[in-house]
Amino acid sequence: MAEEQVVRAEGLRKLFGKHAALDGLSLSVPQGQLYGLAGPNGAGKTTLIRTLCGLLRPDEGAAYLLGWRMPNTRVRSQLGYMPQDFAVYDDLSVMQNLEFFGELYGLRRTHVLGRANELLDLVQLNDRRRQRVGTLSGGMRRRVSLAISLLHKPRLAFLDEPTAGVDPMLRRSFWDYFSALAEQSVTLVVTTHLVEEAQRCHIVGFLMAGRLLTQGTPSDILVQTKTTNLDDAFIALQERDQVKS
Amino acid sequence: MTSLAVMKNVLRRIARDIRTLALIVILPLFFVLLYGNTFSGSYSHLKVVVVNADNGLASVRTAEVGRVTLAVHLASSFIDALDRGTFTVVMADDASQALSSVGKGVWAVLVFPKSFSNTVVNEAVRAGGARSFKFEGNTVTVLPGDPVDVPLTTVAIDDSNPLVAQAVLAGLDAAFAKVLDTQQSSLTVKSLLDVRPLYEGKIKMLDFTAPGIIGFAMTLITIMLTAMAVVRERTGGTLTRILIAPVSAWQVTLGYTMAFSLIAIFQAVELFVASTVLFHVRFVGSPVAVALVIVLFAVGLQGIATLISTVSKNEAQAMQFVLFLLIPSIMLSGVFWPLESMPASMRLFSYAIPLTYANSALRKVMLTGYGLGELSFELVVLAAIALVTLFLSVLSMRRQAYTA
Numbered sequence: 001m002a003e004e005q006v007v008r009a010e011g012l013r014k015l016f017g018k019h020a021a022l023d024g025l026s027l028s029v030p031q032g033q034l035y036g037l038a039g040p041n042g043a044g045k046t047t048l049i050r051t052l053c054g055l056l057r058p059d060e061g062a063a064y065l066l067g068w069r070m071p072n073t074r075v076r077s078q079l080g081y082m083p084q085d086f087a088v089y090d091d092l093s094v095m096q097n098l099e100f101f102g103e104l105y106g107l108r109r110t111h112v113l114g115r116a117n118e119l120l121d122l123v124q125l126n127d128r129r130r131q132r133v134g135t136l137s138g139g140m141r142r143r144v145s146l147a148i149s150l151l152h153k154p155r156l157a158f159l160d161e162p163t164a165g166v167d168p169m170l171r172r173s174f175w176d177y178f179s180a181l182a183e184q185s186v187t188l189v190v191t192t193h194l195v196e197e198a199q200r201c202h203i204v205g206f207l208m209a210g211r212l213l214t215q216g217t218p219s220d221i222l223v224q225t226k227t228t229n230l231d232d233a234f235i236a237l238q239e240r241d242q243v244k245s
Numbered sequence: 246m247t248s249l250a251v252m253k254n255v256l257r258r259i260a261r262d263i264r265t266l267a268l269i270v271i272l273p274l275f276f277v278l279l280y281g282n283t284f285s286g287s288y289s290h291l292k293v294v295v296v297n298a299d300n301g302l303a304s305v306r307t308a309e310v311g312r313v314t315l316a317v318h319l320a321s322s323f324i325d326a327l328d329r330g331t332f333t334v335v336m337a338d339d340a341s342q343a344l345s346s347v348g349k350g351v352w353a354v355l356v357f358p359k360s361f362s363n364t365v366v367n368e369a370v371r372a373g374g375a376r377s378f379k380f381e382g383n384t385v386t387v388l389p390g391d392p393v394d395v396p397l398t399t400v401a402i403d404d405s406n407p408l409v410a411q412a413v414l415a416g417l418d419a420a421f422a423k424v425l426d427t428q429q430s431s432l433t434v435k436s437l438l439d440v441r442p443l444y445e446g447k448i449k450m451l452d453f454t455a456p457g458i459i460g461f462a463m464t465l466i467t468i469m470l471t472a473m474a475v476v477r478e479r480t481g482g483t484l485t486r487i488l489i490a491p492v493s494a495w496q497v498t499l500g501y502t503m504a505f506s507l508i509a510i511f512q513a514v515e516l517f518v519a520s521t522v523l524f525h526v527r528f529v530g531s532p533v534a535v536a537l538v539i540v541l542f543a544v545g546l547q548g549i550a551t552l553i554s555t556v557s558k559n560e561a562q563a564m565q566f567v568l569f570l571l572i573p574s575i576m577l578s579g580v581f582w583p584l585e586s587m588p589a590s591m592r593l594f595s596y597a598i599p600l601t602y603a604n605s606a607l608r609k610v611m612l613t614g615y616g617l618g619e620l621s622f623e624l625v626v627l628a629a630i631a632l633v634t635l636f637l638s639v640l641s642m643r644r645q646a647y648t649a
Contacts, residue, residue: 055485077491087482104490148486 004031004067006156006187007052011061014047014210021047022058023210029203032185034178036201038192038234044210045191046084049158052189053081066156077105080154084161084191086141087148090134094125094144097133098151105152112151119147122177124170139165146174156187163197175200195230206234213237264558268565276572282591283576288412290585291352293332295324296340299357303366308375308386315380319365319424320357320398326420331412333585340399348403348443348613353413356399365437369425397439404442405612406453409583414440448612452527456607457580459516460600463539464546464574467509471501471550472563480559484642494643502547502635509543510536530610534617538610541627542603548634549599555641574600602626 007029014022021044029035037045050056052063054071063070066078088097095116102112120126123143128136133144146162159178163171175197178188182202190201198204198218205215214221214237218230225233259265299320306312327334337343340356347354358364370376371389378385400417404410421434478484487497517535520526549570557563576582577591578600584592595601606623609615617624 053489055489073491073493076489079489081486081489083482083485085482087486089483090481101486101490104487104492106491 005029005064006031006033006066007035007189008064009048009052009061010063012048012051012058012063013060014044014051014056015059020210022051024061025207025210025212026061027205027212027215029187029189031187032182033187033202034182034200035187035189036192036198036204037189037207038195038198038204038230039207041193043207045193045207046160047210048207049081049160049189049191053079053158075156077152078155080149080152080157080159082145082149082157082159082162084164086138086145088133088141088144090141091132093130093132094120094136094147095129097144097148101148102151107152115151115153116147119150122173123147139167142166143170150181154186157181157189159188159190161191161193163192163194171197195234198230204230206237208238208241211241213241262558262562264556264562265565268562268569272565272569275569279573279576279591283587284582288331288409288583288586290333291331291409291413291416291583292335292350292585293327293413294335294337294343294346294351294354296337296343296354296356297321297324298340298359299361300359301362303363305366305370305387306390307380308388309383310380310385313380313385315366317362317366319362322427323357323420323424326423328416328419331416344399344401347401348405352403352409353417354399354401355417356401358398361398365425368436398437400438400440402440402442404444404446405448405608406583407448407450410442444612448527451524452612453608454580455520455524455526456611457575457578457600457604459513459520460542460578460603460607461571461575461580462516463509463513463542463603464600465571466512467505467543467546468550468553468567468570469564470508471505471547472553472557472567473560474505475501475551475554476557476560476563479554488642494639498551498635498639498642501551502544502638505547505550506540506543509546510539513539513543526611528611529614531614531616534610534615534620535607537617537624538603538606538620538627541624541631542599544631545599545627545634548631548638551638551641552634555644574598577601578604580604599627599630602630 005028007027009025009027012022012025013020023044025044025048037048039045047056051058052065052070054063054065054075057071065072065075068075089100092100098116098119099109099112102109102115107115116129117126120129123146125136125140125143125147128140133141136144142162142165146159149157149159163174166174178190179200182188192198202217203215204218204221206213206221213234214224216224221230221233222228225236227233227236259269297320299318301316301318301321303315303317303319304312305315324334324336335351343354343356367390370387375386375388378387400414402410402413417438418434421437425434475484478487488494513535517528521528550567553563553566553570557566573594577587577595578598579595580600584595584601587595602623606620606627609620609623
């Protein structure tokens with residue numbers, strides 16, 4: 001049986017004015033994979049995620065999630081999305097934020113409480129659960145946002161820069177958690193502008209100017225670029241791309 | 246120098262924001278045009294229904310040929326003398342039917358009795374002394390007769406707006422005075438009129454304007470709160486997060502509508518209680534009818550606010566759009582100035598403003614005590630506005646998720 005492609009993009013093109021944020025981009029992510037989307041600022045990572053989630057309509061091409069062409073409402077209950085901005089209610093407490101989004105996903109209160117404990121342990125905010133989000137630091141708010149995205153145990157999650165502003169220790173525990181989720185057949189697409197973080201992913205896609213320069217396992221990319229780390233690999237790919245164009 | 250840099254920066258940022266820039270340029274001009282076109286300074290098109298039962302004949306005693314009957318048609322002269330710039334005159338036959346129409350879009354009803362001409366001429370002669378005039382080619386002298394019972398001209402007047410009622414009476418006085426002048430008499434206008442104010446003069450200007458002011462306060466608070474909340478939700482990213490969850494734009498819009506309608510209802514109760522307790526504003530109707538008007542009105546306002554949030558990139562823009570809506574609301578909805586006195590072109594805008602219908606309905610309930618049956622037109626329009634804006638706000642909600 002063919003491996004299920006949970007995420008599939010075919011020739012995505014998205015223009016903002018004359019600028020192509022996505023330029024004929026195609027990719028596919030099999031189920032249970034931790035896919036790292038790396039690239040510099042402005043490479044098109046967020047636009048790609050928003051287009052895949054159905055929040056932006058591509059000018060050309062199509063996106064499929066869990067077999068459904070996007071945008072599609074049937075995917076929503078199985079989809080987790082963590083936007084790049086905090087997207088949390090500053091005037092509510094951490095728990096109130098989780099409870100509200102839990103209700104939107106139709107979770108029972110007891111279930112929300114159980115999941116909240118688990119996720120707040122992960123993001124190390126259990127002792128702040130009653131604190132108003134607006135009084136937390138930027139990094140903490142991002143952690144609340146991550147907890148909200150994973151609250152309903154999605155089958156597929158898009159996490160846009162979940163580790164930005166997070167300290168190294170906690171960042172490591174996040175990546176451990178993402179790997180554990182992938183082992184449970186959850187598919188994750190995680191963006192990062194820290195290329196070395198992509199080392200933790202099963203598949204890495206390097207994005208540059210709305211195009212995918214390459215994708216593969218980290219070791220395959222190192223072999224392909226004859227480099228010893230992903231930072232160097234990315235620079236080599238960029239240089240090759242500039243020579244070509 | 247630092248202040249100059251700050252000033253330059255503020256102006257440069259505004260210059261980059263085309264919508265704000267457009268509003269800055271257009272708003273003042275818009276207000277002036279609105280004000281100038283709406284408040285012309287004099288009332289016009291005030292509807293007056295006239296029942297003319299006057300047979301036009303006056304029977305007088307003369308020194309030369311005894312009693313003669315003259316065809317003078319004074320009621321017709323009076324009707325002709327009514328200033329058509331101020332009044333829209335509608336003739337009717339049935340007096341009781343005409344009298345019942347006062348207050349329902351009719352500012353005054355005049356019923357001339359059958360012997361109006363006869364009475365005026367005889368009373369004029371009696372009050373002014375013998376006089377001569379031509380009769381069948383001969384000059385005859387009309388002699389004062391015995392006083393006659395003066396059958397008064399009934400003037401039923403809608404005094405819900407004391408200023409308009411005054412203007413109507415002044416207009417009628419002027420027309421009567423013109424006719425009486427032709428009779429060279431000292432007869433006064435008042436002696437010929439039986440003025441019956443619909444509300445017996447009990448309505449103060451405050452009573453008349455209070456329903457509109459309460460409606461305006463609701464418009465102001467509801468639209469501002471809702472528009473700001475939706476814009477904040479969108480710019481903060483939480484709206485995208487909500488709409489990516491398995492909920493429909495309908496459910497989200499309904500949630501918003503219920504929340505802000507509850508707030509609007511609470512505020513309306515506060516406004517009504519404060520107005521009646523502190524300022525004894527007249528409230529003779531049913532609170533249930535008022536509640537129904539308020540709920541429909543609030544839902545419509547909420548829908549409009551959501552639409553405003555769609556076209557506003559940020560809270561500052563939302564605020565300007567709100568102002569763009571609020572000023573015409575207070576000027577064109579008939580709160581202070583009767584709709585019929587506005588130019589026809591401005592009246593078209595009035596009919597598009599929800600406050601026009603809320604004001605009319607609240608006024609009917611509060612001042613007159615009308616029930617739901619008499620409010621059916623306003624309720625249907627408010628319900629239609631609520632439904633249409635609710636539908637459009639669902640579309641707008643869906644669109645906002647994609648543009649956040």
